[in-house]
Amino acid sequence: MPLAQNISTMLVGYLLVMGILGLGLRILSRYPDERGRLARTAGRGVSRGWAGLIRQVVGTAVGGYVLLMIVLVGHYFGIAHLFGVAHLNGRVVASAVTGCAVLVAVVLPVFFIASxxxxxxxxxRGHGAGR
Incomplete structure (x- = not known):
């Protein structure tokens, strides 16, 4: 792979990730806690318990999948065409979509348990501190 393509791919991925992280911090800063620090949650109507956990895990998985698809499709139709290496047909995109879906399906239970x-x-720890 040419050096220019490596650098441009890394740069696009880096800018997308940093943009999403910056957007997340901006959203969090709109809801500071009583001491003025950044809130732990994005909004006041965040559900608790199993429903909140499932909503957070699924939302994170879907958001990650969409970001991964944007990077893959953007690379295939944008950067790869510039350098003439995208002579493969649309099977590459279809394979990326299904492969990433399988990846999410495998990782989602592990992420749920870890969360x-x-x-x-x-x-x-919070309950033990008040005793």
């Missing part, structure tokens, strides 16, 4: 364990540990 639940983090919340369980965090709440366990």
């Amino acid at each position: 639940w364990l983090v919340e369980w540990r965090r709440r366990g």
Whole structure:
């Protein structure tokens, strides 16, 4: 792969990720807590319990999948065509869509369990501190 294509691919991916992270921080800064610090949640109507956890995990998975698809399709139709290496037909995009969907399906249960364990540990420490 040519050096210019490597650099441009990395730059596009970096800018997308940093843009999304910056947008997330901007959203969080709209809802500071009582001490003026950034809030832990994005809004006041965040549900708790299993429904909130499932909503957060699925939202994160869908957002990550969409971002990954934007990067892959953007690379294939944008950058790869500039350098003439996109002579493959549309099977590449179809394979990327289905492959990433399988990746999300495999990782989603692991991410859900890890998120639940983090919340369980965090709440366990909070209850123990008041005793």
